[in-house]
Amino acid sequence: MSLRSRFCIAVTAGALTVTAFAGPAVAGDDPGDSRSDFGQSQNHNARLYKGVVTASSLALRSAPNRGGQIIRWAGRGEIVTIFCKTNGQNIQGNRQWYLLADGTWAWGAARYIRTIGTAPRWC
Template structure:
């Protein structure tokens, strides 16, 4: 077998292997939902505005947990999600905020700007 023929076959086999590997990887990056994007998108963040003159933001969704920081009336806060916690004036919903340190604020004192945050 001539050397040129052996090298040609080797090159063709290598190219075919590369194409097969690329074809095998490509579907893994497509979205399973059929929208054509990737499934690993950043979670949606929501906005809210503080309605209390001074809102203590806490390490857990209850008044017994540690105060992490304070927000003031008309502060716009970024909400990651909402969860259930201690009832405050009849409202058991709490927002997990992402501004600076992660902290919980009672939804009783945070008005949603836009859609209601998703559940945690």
């Protein structure tokens, strides 16, 4: 039986830090279990979501606000992988921000990312 990994996101000295900690094991966590989404390809992973950037250039940040350090830039049409969503700074009437998991953990304003398929879960 494997342990479910959960992530705690913390911003330290302007840098985004991801710390994993083990939680209780639950049914479906075993990668060999056919009910587990860990054993599926990324395209079918229920823990990840997809979105497309609608802004011409979108700053991806270390925190869900415009004051967060810019980690990288995403261009219009770029497909991004979304881990979860949270409320942050209001951007043109939208307070939701997505935590992106595209090699670097960074926050993108949901105002400029259109989800593809299912809406992301809350962080």
